[in-house]
Amino acid sequence: MNQFATLFPALVFLIVFFSSGKDFVLATQALMIVMTGQVIYEKISKGKVNTKLFYAWVALILLGSLTVLFRDPIFLQWKFSIINWIFAAIIIGNHLLKRPPLMKYIMGSADNAFKGMTDKNWTFVSLLWGYVFLFQGTINLYFIFYTSLTTWVNFKFFGILAINLITALIMVIYLSQQGKVDFEEKT
Incomplete structure (x- = not known):
């Protein structure tokens, strides 16, 4: 939901x-x-x-x-880059300041699916999403300045959805290979 x-x-x-x-x-x-x-x-x-x-x-x-x-439309188009760069700066900055991985606090309570994850695993997940946010904010500029408004709208919905799904898949594959995620259905 x-x-x-x-x-x-x-x-x-x-x-x-x-x-x-x-x-x-x-x-x-x-x-x-x-x-x-x-x-x-x-x-x-x-x-x-x-x-x-x-x-x-x-x-x-x-x-x-x-x-x-x-x-x-330029004002709303820039919103996406600004928000993503802020998220990237917070996540990557948190790592550079050698603080505990930020995604541990964001995702750590998700039905205990991530119990047993080490800080190394959380660091990977945090940096993965941090760099994806940085990439999304940057690639958005290409679509703003070098494509039509219709292409930007399609990219914003379908392209970003695809990037997020691929990123989530990479995260799940990594964590499942590490044996750190529990996909068992709770009954």
Whole structure:
């Protein structure tokens, strides 16, 4: 369900963009409404808002508002790079400062599936995602400046989804080879 909640705003954006004759401003407004709804729902149902969702929402409201105000997609297009670079800087910076692997705290409580992982395993996972975030933020610039808006929208949804799935697969293969992940179904 959490994966769907993460993809839902992007899916709404995609549907509105293509069904409205590629109206980026209208799609941006729809995205802002949906993510605001998610933030409100999380606050009411859970008492707090997921940190990643909150910061993504703040960036969306700021840059999305500029996109709508100036009727220019560049502001929203840059949001993706900025958010990913911030995540990369936090994860990689945490490693460079020789602090415990950050992904250990982010993923460590996932149904005990990752019990028994060493700091070396967590460091690999942290750096894998840190460099993927750095790559995604950077490759986004190529699609902003060297492709059409439609190509960027397709890349943003389908390309990033593919990159994230491949990264997750690499992580799972690595951890399963290390014997550090438990995929047994709990009954």
